[in-house]
Amino acid sequence: MKTAALVLFAGRLAYGFAGLRDLKARAAVLEGRGTNELIGDLATLRDDQLTPTGRSIKSLLTGGGIPEELIDHYIFTPAIDSPQCKADTCCIWKHIADDMKSMMVGSAGRCNDLARQCVRLGFHDAGSWSKSTGRGGGADGSMVLTNECFDRPINRGLETACTQLAVWHDKYKQYGVSMADLIQFAANVATVTCPLGPRVRTYVGRKDNPTPSPDGLIPDPFQSADQLISLFLDKTISPDELVALVGAHTTAQQRFVDPARAGDPLDSxxxxxxxxxxxxVRSSFTPRRVFKFPSDVSLSRHPDTRGTWNLFSGLITGQIPWNLVRNNRLGPPRPFWFKG
Ligand code: HEM
Known part of the structure; x- marks a missing residue:
């Protein structure tokens, strides 16, 4: 009996691993369809001229390495002003993460309004860059530092996050923390506060920019899939990667696309x-309150994005490929996320 149970268990494990391998293989195929495009120093310097961090980022952007960080964690965090903390680059970030997390989880254990806005804010600060507009923009803190958050209608709904980021920056800039890093870090902390949110490694070292970024580079919910695909390709993001990124809408609620339905979620x-x-988004039998953006519907139907959209739709089989492709885009500071 015991032996039979063990054999069954072993069989299940083998089946499980084979299934997982298959899902990873499908994610790898999608990764291979990414642009893998490098810009800045990463594109011009040889590997032996890059710092270990530069090599690690390059490897992630070209499909190598693992962006998720499952092992490293603090057992004891030195006090914030102690010499031990000053000597350890990550220590201040652990204090910041604890501070952020305490404000990002709602009473039901889900990520709250502030957390979801922080995820979106990370995208809007980084997304204001493209190959055609050249230098300027990108993940440079300008969303908060130059008030883009309040001045540009495309950023409506991000006011609470921007105000909170300014408070955190005032508190932590004395430790050498840039607004640009703080925004991307808040997006990563926010992600992990959502149940099932992956713990993605954060790289720091971005420079702040006191001038506004180019306008018109953030997508709007009435753009067609064709427009969105070319907008993102110009940021070195492939159609598959666009589908993976927009999956952040799984956590979302809308307030300004249709103010009469303010607060409606983008899934159940x-x-x-x-x-x-x-x-x-694909289904005709979506729960009544679920709000569908025309842009998401268009991406779910376009021949260049439909297949990947369908792949990610499987409740069990979609999660792993989605996380793997998405994390490879968000884990490292892709040129799009990291301009400096
Ligand atoms: C096709 C491209 C995209 C379009 C057109 C789009 C548009 C929008 C719009 C209009 C809202 C609702 C704002 C409101 O009414 O409060 C929203 C919410 C959101 N978006 Fe996107 N987005 C896109 C891609 C992305 C990406 C790439 C990310 C993250 C990586 C993202 C993350 C979010 C999040 C987390 C929310 C929810 C915010 C909240 O609940 O307060 N979006 N998006």
Missing amino acids: TPGVWDVRFYGQ
Whole structure:
């Protein structure tokens, strides 16, 4: 009996691993369809001229390495002003992460309004860059530092996050923390506060920019898939990667696309980092309150994005490929996320 159970268990494990390998293989195929395009120093310097961090980022951007950080964590964090903390680059960030997290989890254990805005803010600060506009923009803190958050209608709904980021920056800039890094870090901390949200490694070292970034580079919800695909390709993001990134809408609620339906979620589990969003955008039997952006519907139907959209729609089989492709885009400071 015991032996039979063990054999069954071993069989299940083998089956599980084979399934996982298959899902990873499918994610790898999608990764291979990424642009893998490098800009700045990463594109021009040889590997032996790069710092270990530069090599690690390059490897992630070209499909190598693992962007998720599952092992490293602090057992004891030195006091914030102690010499031990000053001597350890990550220590201040652990203090900041604890501070952020305490404000990002709602009473039901899901990520709250502030967290979701922080995820979106990370995208809007970084997304204001493109190959055609050249230098300027990117993940440079300008969303908060130059008031883009309040001055540009495309950023409506991000006011609370921007105000909170300014408070955190005032508190932590004495430790050498840039606004640009703080925004991207807040997006990563926010992600992990959503149930199922992956713990993605954060790289720091971005420079702040006191001038506004180019306008018109953030997508709007009435753009067609064709427009979105070319907008993102110009940021070195492939169609598959665009589909993976937009999956952040799984946590989302809208307030300004249709103010009469303010607060409506984009899938039936807002605040949870699952793949339900993909299936519900496609489905004709979506729960009544779920709000569909025309841009998401268009991406779910376009011949260049439909296949990947469908792949991510599987409740079990979608999560792993989605996380793997998405994390490879968000883990490292892709040129799009990191301009400096
Ligand atoms: C096709 C491209 C995209 C379009 C057109 C788009 C548009 C929008 C719009 C209009 C909202 C609702 C704002 C409101 O009414 O409050 C929203 C919410 C959101 N977006 Fe996007 N977005 C896109 C891609 C992305 C990407 C790439 C990310 C993250 C990596 C992202 C993350 C979010 C999040 C987390 C929210 C929810 C914010 C909240 O609940 O307060 N979006 N997006």
